Every structure is written in structure tokens, then in C-alpha cells.
Amino acid sequence: xxxxxxxxxxxxxxxxxxxxxxxxxxxxxxxxxxxxxxxxxxxxxxxxxxxxxxxxxxxxxxxxxxxxxxxxxxxxxxxxxxxxxxxxxxxxxxxxxxxxxxxxxxxxxxxxxxxxxxxxxxxxxxxxxxxxxxxxxxxxxxxxxxxxxxxxxxxxxxxxxxxxxxxxxxxxxxxxxxxxxxxxxxxxxxxxxxxxxxxxxxxxxxxxxxxxxxxxxxxxxxxxxxxxxxxxxxxxxxxxxxxxxxxxxxxxxxxxxxxxxxxxxxxxxxxxxxxxxxxxxxxxxxxxxxxxxxxxxxxxxx
Numbered sequence: 001x002x003x004x005x006x007x008x009x010x011x012x013x014x015x016x017x018x019x020x021x022x023x024x025x026x027x028x029x030x031x032x033x034x035x036x037x038x039x040x041x042x043x044x045x046x047x048x049x050x051x052x053x054x055x056x057x058x059x060x061x062x063x064x065x066x067x068x069x070x071x072x073x074x075x076x077x078x079x080x081x082x083x084x085x086x087x088x089x090x091x092x093x094x095x096x097x098x099x100x101x102x103x104x105x106x107x108x109x110x111x112x113x114x115x116x117x118x119x120x121x122x123x124x125x126x127x128x129x130x131x132x133x134x135x136x137x138x139x140x141x142x143x144x145x146x147x148x149x150x151x152x153x154x155x156x157x158x159x160x161x162x163x164x165x166x167x168x169x170x171x172x173x174x175x176x177x178x179x180x181x182x183x184x185x186x187x188x189x190x191x192x193x194x195x196x197x198x199x200x201x202x203x204x205x206x207x208x209x210x211x212x213x214x215x216x217x218x219x220x221x222x223x224x225x226x227x228x229x230x231x232x233x234x235x236x237x238x239x240x241x242x243x244x245x246x247x248x249x250x251x252x253x254x255x256x257x258x259x260x261x262x263x264x265x266x267x268x269x270x271x272x273x274x275x276x277x278x279x280x281x282x283x284x285x286x287x288x289x290x291x292x293x294x295x296x297x298x299x300x301x302x
Contacts, residue, residue: 001221002174003038003291006211006268007031007049008227011284012084019057019127028087029095034226034284035088036095041288044174047088048214050207051080051185056126056154073156074188074200081106081184088181102179107166108198109187109205109213115159123158123204124148157203159189161210165198167217174218186210208268216275222291223272225265226284232257232266232297245293248302249274269299276301 011031012024038045058076071079085104093102121144129137134152138145146155164170164187173180186205190198208225215223231243234255247255249270257263262281269279282289282296289295 001042001291002044002046002218003222003224004046004048004211004215004218004220005035005038005224005226005287006208007047007088007284008225009050009052011049011226013053014228015128019053024084025087025091028091031284032088032091032095034287035092037288038224038291039096039100039179041291043291044177045179046170046174046214046218046220047092047179047181048183048207048211049084049088049181049185051077051084052123052125052204053127054080054084055185055204056124059126059154072200073202073204074190077185077188077204078106081188085181085184092179092181096179100177100179102181103173104181104184105166105169105173107164107170107183107187108190109161109183109210110163110165110192110198111159111189111201111203111205112162113191113201115157117159118157118203121155121157122146123156123206124153125156125204126154128153158186158206159203161187161205161213163192164210164214164217165190165192170214170218183207183210183214206264206268208264209271212268212271215272215277220272220277222278222280223269224287224290225269225279225281226287227265227281228283229262229281230286230296231282232262236262244297247297247299249299250302252299266299273299273301 055076089102089104128151131152134145143154186207187210189203233241235241252270273279279299280290286295
């Protein structure tokens with residue numbers, strides 16, 4: 001079975017933790033053990049991951065330069081994809097005791113320049129702030145900000161992913177038994193020009209949406225959206241909250257889920273399951289159990 005496993009932000013950084021290399025590596029070591037279990041269960045594996053805090057931090061560092069010297073978001077996305085991919089690759093190699101080759105691929109993802117997301121930024125990046133501090137930073141840097149829980153953060157455009165032009169390289173690696181880390185942070189957002197050439201654009205693509213597209217285009221059997229929540233819950237946040245082990249696409253689409261947390265995961269799960277695959281949502285440490293139906297929430301076409 002070919003499994004695409006999308007790591008949630010908690011796999012690298014838990015809320016409130018300092019954004020240091022040591023903290024991220026410690027979290028990646030834990031994640032690598034769960035990912036290795038998928039491979040040891042006999043599955044081929046592709047790993048994707050988020051990059052919101054990391055790309056936001058690089059953007060903050062870039063703000064110390066002159067405006068025309070700061071790197072755009074597509075370049076920052078490539079930098080974070082390399083950095084995070086390196087950590088995952090190395091720790092996964094260690095967890096597998098070097099029995100399987102692991103490789104990281106910087107992955108371009110084509111988006112539409114007319115996507116309405118460019119006029120309505122929604123993707124959280126960077127650290128959290130109290131409202132007053134966020135407003136000061138936004139005024140000085142020209143940011144758009146939005147509330148994230150009880151804090152505030154910068155938001156940037158998050159266009160819909162349309163195509164993964166590096167697909168042939170991914171298929172070559174998988175054919176050779178390589179465990180691939182790719183499409184980090186939703187991939188590097190690019191536009192395809194009329195002459196077929198490509199150029200980067202300022203945006204950050206949603207990791208779950210890009211992972212669903214990747215899984216479909218690779219013909220994967222399963223898409224795992226791994227986070228720190230045990231399952232999808234009906235009536236979440238109330239006394240009547242209850243986990244839902246199995247959902248059809250139509251049942252999942254009928255659930256009212258928060259736009260900034262479970263909503264994108266459920267939408268991505270539906271997109272992949274609707275194309276005939278099996279989607280699973282749950283805890284990182286339950287990855288293998290989600291595949292066999294003993295943990296998390298599984299979404300199927302029905």
C-alpha cells in the first residue's frame with residue numbers, strides 16, 4: 001500500500017514551544033518513530049509536513065533587511081522545505097536503522113494567479129502575538145493579521161494547489177523503494193507562464209490540500225492527516241463530544257468544523273476519499289492503527 005502521511009504542525013513544534021532547532025529535532029525524533037512503523041508494517045511511504053511557524057520566522061528575519069532585499073515567500077518556503085525535510089529525512093533514516101533509503105525533494109506546486117485567495121489572505125504564518133503587538137507589527141510591515149485562538153498572527157494568501165510538476169521525479173524515487181519527504185509546507189507556490197516556464201509567487205499553500213492533490217496524482221492507496229487530536233469529534237468542545245470512527249464523504253461534508261483547524265483536514269480527506277482512496281485523521285502515534293481501522297477517523301467514498 002502506498003501511504004501519504006501529512007504531518008501536522010505539532011510534529012515539529014507544539015504551541016508555546018520556542019522555535020529552536022533543538023526543540024524541532026526532538027519532536028521530529030518522536031514523529032520519525034511513528035513514520036518508521038508505517039514502513040515496517042509493509043507500506044511504501046511519502047511524507048509531507050507543514051511550515052507555518054518556520055516560514056513566518058524567516059520572514060521576520062528578512063524584515064531586518066531593506067524591503068527590496070527581503071526574500072519572497074516562495075523562496076522562504078523552499079528554505080523551510082529543505083530545513084525541515086533534512087531533519088525528517090535524517091531522523092527517519094535513523095529510526096529505520098538505514099534499512100530503506102530516504103530522500104527529500106523540494107517540490108513545486110502550480111497555482112492560479114487569479115485565485116481569489118490572493119485578495120483574501122487566510123493562511124497563518126509565524127509566531128503568535130497579543131492583539132496590540134500584532135497590530136503594531138502589521139502597521140509597520142503592511143501585514144494582514146487574524147485571530148488564532150486567543151492570540152493573533154500574520155496571515156498570507158493560500159491559493160488552491162492545481163498541479164505538481166515534479167511528479168515524475170517522485171514516481172522514479174518510489175519505484176526504487178525510496179521513502180520520500182516532499183511537498184513540505186504545501187510545496188513551493190509557482191505560476192506556469194504561457195510559454196510553459198514557471199516562476200515563484202508570494203503565497204503559502206495549505207499543506208493538507210497539497211497532500212490530498214499529491215496522493216491523488218501519485219495514485220496512493222491512503223492519505224493520513226496526522227495531528228494531536230485522536231479523531232474527528234462530533235459536537236467538539238461540548239459535553240456531548242464524541243469521536244467518529246468512520247465517515248462517508250457525504251457525512252463528513254455535513255459536519256460543521258472549525259475553518260482554522262479540523263476543517264481543512266476534513267476537506268482534504270473528502271477530496272482524496274471522493275477519488276476512491278482511504279483517508280484517515282488522527283494522532284501521529286496512531287498512524288498504523290488508523291490504517292487498520294482501530295484508531296482515528298477513516299473517511300471513505302461510502
